[in-house]
């Protein structure tokens with residue numbers, strides 16, 4: 295195993311580190327104030343436009359997109375370093391395009407879809423969403439009942455999706471639906487490219503969540519989708535969907551490492567300065583235990599993320615490792631952030647530090663893209679040789 299980044303990839307990762315420190319971190323106080331006063335988790339529009347221009351000028355768009363559509367085709371290992379840097383700040387910003395749907399599209403598009411969907415997505419001209427979850431199917435997507443049936447050249451979709459991030463803003467949603475009831479998830483689930491203005495596609499309501507997140511409920515009522523917008527092979531949507539989920543899970547592990555490392559920095563700085571009962575907190579055994587435990591578990595999670603990324607770059611099957619690292623890293627960051635909040639006392643309960651936003655964000659990350667218990671189940675089933 296060799297996780298060392300090439301000189302070029304190291305330079306790109308360092309550039310992202312400087313971009314986060316110089317451009318995103320200074321916006322945090324403004325982001326925190328806006329969120330605390332009920333304005334949601336967002337940058338001011340003028341800042342977003344400026345940050346987009348800066349990141350584009352630095353060449354940070356399309357980092358892991360294929361070269362033939364204008365990307366830099368970075369390996370997963372390099373993306374771990376990139377995402378760890380991005381995880382350090384609560385200023386909400388994604389370097390376009392968002393990787394998971396990108397990888398799903400890159401693995402499945404036809405020539406026509408490449409021109410119409412993938413290329414504009416890589417250029418940052420469009421944003422996308424993914425519609426998997428339903429009121430009766432979350433952890434278990436094979437229980438989904440949204441149906442797609444053929445109507446001449448077109449498909450007609452009927453059903454309901456819930457908890458869909460970005461559904462209202464997205465130019466298109468990659469929507470999972472059942473095309474063969476008898477085969478279900480294994481051979482009967484397909485993916486469709488559904489435009490925001492597709493007839494019969496409507497966003498029913500926004501659902502505010504903790505950590506500044508907003509998801510949406512979506513209804514499909516005789517939603518007509520042109521035949522060429524079937525993504526990948528009919529009935530074979532499950533594997534590309536897993537590729538997409540795996541990309542996000544590994545990304546989340548890297549964000550968790552960045553978040554935990556930032557929380558540990560805040561904890562250490564505070565513990566050195568704050569004096570109680572005549573001694574700095576840093577002298578207390580409890581605090582030292584938290585610091586050592588945090589540093590050790592951050593190190594472990596970082597190595598797990600690099601190991602998993604390296605194996606993906608080698609083309610190896612990492613289903614079990616992805617579950618291990620997603621669950622370990624998010625639970626790890628949850629604990630580190632909580633200890634940092636505890637060490638800061640009342641200050642840790644305010645909306646003036648980034649810790650509370652990080653806590654809300656990591657809390658949602660223990661659920662989406664598979665709750666911890668599901669990932670533990672995947673690992674245990676593999677070891678015990680059990681089927682579901």
Ligand SMILES: Cc1cc2nc3c(=O)[nH]c(=O)nc-3n(C[C@H](O)[C@H](O)[C@H](O)COP(=O)(O)OP(=O)(O)OC[C@H]3O[C@@H](n4cnc5c(N)ncnc54)[C@H](O)[C@@H]3O)c2cc1C
Pocket residue numbers: 423424425426427431432433434456457458459460503507509658661662663664665666667668671
């Ligand atoms: C912020 C956020 C953003 C999201 N964005 C999207 C999105 O963009 N697109 C999308 O499709 N979905 C999205 N989701 C949905 C998310 O993927 C689901 O919430 C998740 O898969 C869990 O499904 P569920 O909520 O139905 O929980 P359930 O499946 O009902 O599970 C509830 C709990 O039961 C336990 N549990 C369930 N099964 C088992 C088991 N076999 N063994 C042990 N314990 C078990 C776990 O503790 C689990 O947390 C998002 C969710 C959140 C919170």
